[in-house]
Amino acid sequence: DAGVIQSPRHEVTEMGQEVTLRCKPISGHDYLFWYRQTMMRGLELLIYFNNNVPIDDSGMPEDRFSAKMPNASFSTLKIQPSEPRDSAVYFCASSLSGADTEAFFGQGTRLTVV
Amino acid sequence: GDSVTQMEGPVTLSEEAFLTINCTYTATGYPSLFWYVQYPGEGLQLLLKATKADDKGSNKGFEATYRKETTSFHLEKGSVQVSDSAVYFCALSDRGGGSYIPTFGRGTSLIVHP
Numbered sequence: 422d423a424g425v426i427q428s429p430r431h432e433v434t435e436m437g438q439e440v441t442l443r444c445k446p447i448s449g450h451d452y453l454f455w456y457r458q459t460m461m462r463g464l465e466l467l468i469y470f471n472n473n474v475p476i477d478d479s480g481m482p483e484d485r486f487s488a489k490m491p492n493a494s495f496s497t498l499k500i501q502p503s504e505p506r507d508s509a510v511y512f513c514a515s516s517l518s519g520a521d522t523e524a525f526f527g528q529g530t531r532l533t534v535v
Numbered sequence: 536g537d538s539v540t541q542m543e544g545p546v547t548l549s550e551e552a553f554l555t556i557n558c559t560y561t562a563t564g565y566p567s568l569f570w571y572v573q574y575p576g577e578g579l580q581l582l583l584k585a586t587k588a589d590d591k592g593s594n595k596g597f598e599a600t601y602r603k604e605t606t607s608f609h610l611e612k613g614s615v616q617v618s619d620s621a622v623y624f625c626a627l628s629d630r631g632g633g634s635y636i637p638t639f640g641r642g643t644s645l646i647v648h649p
Contacts, residue, residue: 425578452635463641464579464624477636512578520567520628520635521586526578 427513427527434534439501442530444513445494454524455488455498456512464512470496471518503534537562541625541640548615548647556610556643558599558625566627568592568601568608569637573622582610582623620647 426445434440446453455467468478470490478488485504490496500507510531514524541558548554560566567586571579583592588603597612608625625640 454636464639466636469636514578516635516637518635521584522628522635523569523571523581523584524579524637526580528576528578 425513425515425525425527427511427530429530430528432530432532434503434532436504436534437502438534439499440503440507440532440534442498442511442513442532444496444498444527446496446513446515447525448494449517450515450525451493451518452516452524453490453496454512454514454516455496456514458510458512458529467498500532503532505534508532508534537566537627537629537638539625539627539638539640541623541643543641544622544644546643546645548645550617550647550649551614552647554610554612554615554619554645556623556625556645558608558610558640560606560608560625560627562606562627562629564629566629568599569626569628570597570599570608570610571624571626571639573624573642575621579624615645615647617647617649620645 428443453470457465467480468488473490488498510529512529514526516524539560569584570582572582573579583594585592585601591600599610622642622644624642626637
């Protein structure tokens with residue numbers, strides 16, 4: 422397997438524009454996580470899915486953020502409208518169920534909102 | 536709720552020095568413990584793990600022992616190399632809650648000078 426694949430790797434957009442980040446998890450994994458990483462706040466869990474169903478979105482900072490998982494092989498994180506404070510690295514990760522299993526991370530999307 | 540506390544960085548060492556990065560945790564159940572490493576421009580990847588008390592995880596010369604009595608999982612390496620420069624994250628996955636959602640520490644940056 423190629424691992425968790427995220428696109429794009431880098432995104433620069435203007436304030437107010439819509440941004441969509443994409444993720445393809447590892448085949449067979451039943452958990453998918455979206456994280457945001459900043460210097461100030463570290464690694465924050467935004468939302469996670471189990472078997473394509475959103476389970477906990479309490480980490481989503483505002484209504485401007487939304488996430489979907491239409492099937493087992495694809496998820497999106499959308500920000501609309503984007504703001505400069507959304508600038509961060511966004512990671513997608515997937516895992517099998519079970520406390521002994523690790524999370525596999527994608528390479529991340531570096532988002533810059535100007 | 537579950538939480539992970541690790542020492543703040545950056546930790547700056549000379550090549551071949553001994554490394555310790557402290558990590559303590561709180562958990563409602565009986566967690567599995569992990570160390571992840573993040574190299575510049577990449578996502579997190581598993582370094583080592585331990586799933587029960589007194590287990591020792593090891594990989595690439597790094598070691599950590601699951602200490603239930605002190606709720607700790609300190610990372611050690613006897614002789615660091617410049618290539619070990621990265622950010623290290625301690626994490627837990629708590630089987631008690633049944634959701635297996637990883638909880639991460641803030642990360643500790645390690646800088647190794649030649």
